[in-house]
Amino acid sequence: MNALDLPALAPELEWITDSTRVHKFSQDFNWYSPVLKRQLETLSAQVVARPKTQEQIARVVSLCSTHHIPLTLRGTGTGNYGQCVPLKGGVVMDLSAYNQFLGMKDGVASAQCGIRLIDLDKATKPLGFELRWIPSTFRSATLGGLYGGGFGGAGSITYGPIAAPGNVISVKVMSMGEMPQVHTYHGLDALLFHHTYGTNGIVLELEVAMAPSIDWSEFLVVFESFDKALSFANALSVGSGFVKKEVALIASPIVGYFTALQAHLPANHHAVVACVAPQSVVALKELAKQHMGLVTYEKTAQEVLASQRTLIEYTWNHTTLHALKVDKTLTYIQSGYDPQRYLEQVKQLESLLSPEVMVHLEFIRTKEGLVNCSGLQIIRYTSDERLQEIMQIHRDHGVQINNPHVYTVEDGKAGGQLNPEILRSKTQHDPLGLLNPGKLRTWSAPTPMAS
Numbered sequence: 001m002n003a004l005d006l007p008a009l010a011p012e013l014e015w016i017t018d019s020t021r022v023h024k025f026s027q028d029f030n031w032y033s034p035v036l037k038r039q040l041e042t043l044s045a046q047v048v049a050r051p052k053t054q055e056q057i058a059r060v061v062s063l064c065s066t067h068h069i070p071l072t073l074r075g076t077g078t079g080n081y082g083q084c085v086p087l088k089g090g091v092v093m094d095l096s097a098y099n100q101f102l103g104m105k106d107g108v109a110s111a112q113c114g115i116r117l118i119d120l121d122k123a124t125k126p127l128g129f130e131l132r133w134i135p136s137t138f139r140s141a142t143l144g145g146l147y148g149g150g151f152g153g154a155g156s157i158t159y160g161p162i163a164a165p166g167n168v169i170s171v172k173v174m175s176m177g178e179m180p181q182v183h184t185y186h187g188l189d190a191l192l193f194h195h196t197y198g199t200n201g202i203v204l205e206l207e208v209a210m211a212p213s214i215d216w217s218e219f220l221v222v223f224e225s226f227d228k229a230l231s232f233a234n235a236l237s238v239g240s241g242f243v244k245k246e247v248a249l250i251a252s253p254i255v256g257y258f259t260a261l262q263a264h265l266p267a268n269h270h271a272v273v274a275c276v277a278p279q280s281v282v283a284l285k286e287l288a289k290q291h292m293g294l295v296t297y298e299k300t301a302q303e304v305l306a307s308q309r310t311l312i313e314y315t316w317n318h319t320t321l322h323a324l325k326v327d328k329t330l331t332y333i334q335s336g337y338d339p340q341r342y343l344e345q346v347k348q349l350e351s352l353l354s355p356e357v358m359v360h361l362e363f364i365r366t367k368e369g370l371v372n373c374s375g376l377q378i379i380r381y382t383s384d385e386r387l388q389e390i391m392q393i394h395r396d397h398g399v400q401i402n403n404p405h406v407y408t409v410e411d412g413k414a415g416g417q418l419n420p421e422i423l424r425s426k427t428q429h430d431p432l433g434l435l436n437p438g439k440l441r442t443w444s445a446p447t448p449m450a451s
């Protein structure tokens, strides 16, 4: 039995079998990395299943389990590390049609995994709430995909990453098996399914803590001096009186790649993108003046809505996307600085590696609540060896590399240190190892007991 035989066994489900479309549904944004692109671009599932209900999801799970067919989950495929590229063929299960908003109670929203983040925000805004973090892909990315493969986004400067305790209340998870089981996990147990690339269970529903909804104003503040831009971004980030959703430093020459914003970006200047609450606007302008920054772009929330353009889509990994649209030879790395000395590390590495490495920093709060910055540096790619050297230089300066040029859970953000509980939960929910096989490198199937 192979995956191509499944549609005939379950004709009530929606299946895609056309190989060109199946290949499209088997790929994500791994092409950001020249290394991953080489390894993954030809890989494909055999069929795609598009369930709309929990019963239909269970049917796909049961078929794959019965016939030992690999099953890879997909939201909308905006991941960067080949997370939803099936290494061993089989079925891709597109969960984007399982997308209902389930309600809000006591500041907690619940929704099915396939809901797009923009739709979740739209459903909760009239109730006075918004998501605590949105990736710059919020228009297309799903809640389940963000949980399975993402980190955080705009909002993480206040609420930390998704993994900060208190952000995710619970997850409902389906396990693999001929008779799939559903379990609900809370708090730290729920986090065992975060950033595990859909290898240890199918997250059906999530309950997430929300933030009060705010009409965010958006700003570009530009600086001649890199150091002044850095200290402005830092002062805004640590300043306890500023209500903010986003603070990013995008250094020259990266801002030159923002073609649609050039009227606001003088040559050879560094830019800080900031989203603040209306009551913080006056203080932001004062702070900019103190750091010799010039406000070149200012939009109220109403203007942002009317223009359909948000600066959030110039931050996080959209910054890289804008650069790649202009110059396809570029690539990037992801890094976490040391919260005790990030400013010193940023300056050291900038003077050592610029212009080969171009600075893009996202200011965030860590899981522990400290202000820090996370780097999504853009690199002038020359060779795999040099890329490795650049990452090593960062490590040698005490900066953690969340390597975006590998596709396994262990070797990316986990930095080789996987919580052993994740392996235990893999064995519990997917004993045959059918979920996204090859992505959880250190897991091996339990040996059957001799009878």
Ligand SMILES: Cc1cc2nc3c(=O)[nH]c(=O)nc-3n(C[C@H](O)[C@H](O)[C@H](O)COP(=O)(O)OP(=O)(O)OC[C@H]3O[C@@H](n4cnc5c(N)ncnc54)[C@H](O)[C@@H]3O)c2cc1C
Pocket (backbone or CB within 6 Å): 028, 029, 072, 073, 074, 075, 076, 077, 078, 079, 080, 083, 084, 095, 113, 114, 134, 135, 136, 137, 140, 141, 142, 143, 144, 145, 146, 147, 148, 149, 150, 151, 152, 153, 154, 196, 197, 198, 199, 201, 202, 203, 204, 315, 316, 317, 318, 321, 436
């Ligand atoms: C331009 C660009 C900007 C980005 N900006 C950000 C950002 O600001 N912050 C950030 O964190 N990331 C960012 N990313 C990465 C990516 O957009 C996010 O991780 C996104 O939320 C993924 O959602 P998705 O629906 O596309 O998931 P997919 O890419 O489809 O899936 C991601 C992973 O989750 C797994 N998965 C999907 N659904 C489920 C489920 N129901 N249960 C279990 N596992 C599941 C998949 O198997 C896969 O391994 C960016 C990427 C790009 C290309």
